[in-house]
Amino acid sequence: NHISEHNGVFSKGTVKGVTTDMVSCLREMLVAGNKVIIDGLGSFSISLSSVGAESMEKFTASNIKSVNLVFKPAEELQDLIKDATFTQVSSRKAQAAVLAAEKKGEGTVDIDAAKNS
Template identity: 35%
Template sequence: MVNYSIVMRGNPMDADAAKKAYASAQYSEVMDINRFAEHIASHGCVYKRADIVAILTMAVDCMREQLLAGQKIQLGDLGDFSVGINSLGAESAAEYNPVVHVRKLNVNWSAGPRFRNLLEDAVFNLVATRKAARLVVKALKAGKTNVDLTGEEKEPENGEQA
């Protein structure tokens, strides 16, 4: 299930344009490598969680090594991984120096066939925005029964505590 919230966004190319409603993906939790390995093992795998963690860890180490060696790595349905360079421009090719001009190396992922169109199998579930959820938790901890989702602080009325 794909959790999403609705956010209002302006058009960065047209500051005068009215804001429009867009979906924003929300994850419900973070799955670390150990939980992911447990999940893989739970699918009738002959390997134990520790073995899967070791293989995934080794795969990450080897992928990093091979990307830095200039390789493109193709992992079938998972997709292809390669290095992309984020750099500043130089006045000429002769003046270009990677030590000076390269700002960052990015890992590019080109989705494989099983990831190219997740929309076909997606089921959507509307949830609160992170901001709204944070405001609700804050109100609950303060013992309040009403929540102002605008985020604006109101002055206490008739002896109420803030």
């Protein structure tokens, strides 16, 4: 939605289609052992976690326990703190307690009790 609202040329459906195809292609390339670089976004690669074997000959695919996605952000995404602004907000527990109280028609909330629940 956000992307389609920024650029009137591409509809929400077009953006969704492109990103769906991108994810499919990204998966295909990663499984094939390729590193994928998307300019302005970053690079994607995989790493494997495995258990050892007595020798190379005894190492098989069953030794591989997980395939992990490795993402390295592009330079444009590495130093976000310089552009970010921060606003203090209530904790999630306090927000949930306020919402629950509003739904019940209650006018007060015990914040300390909410934080400790």
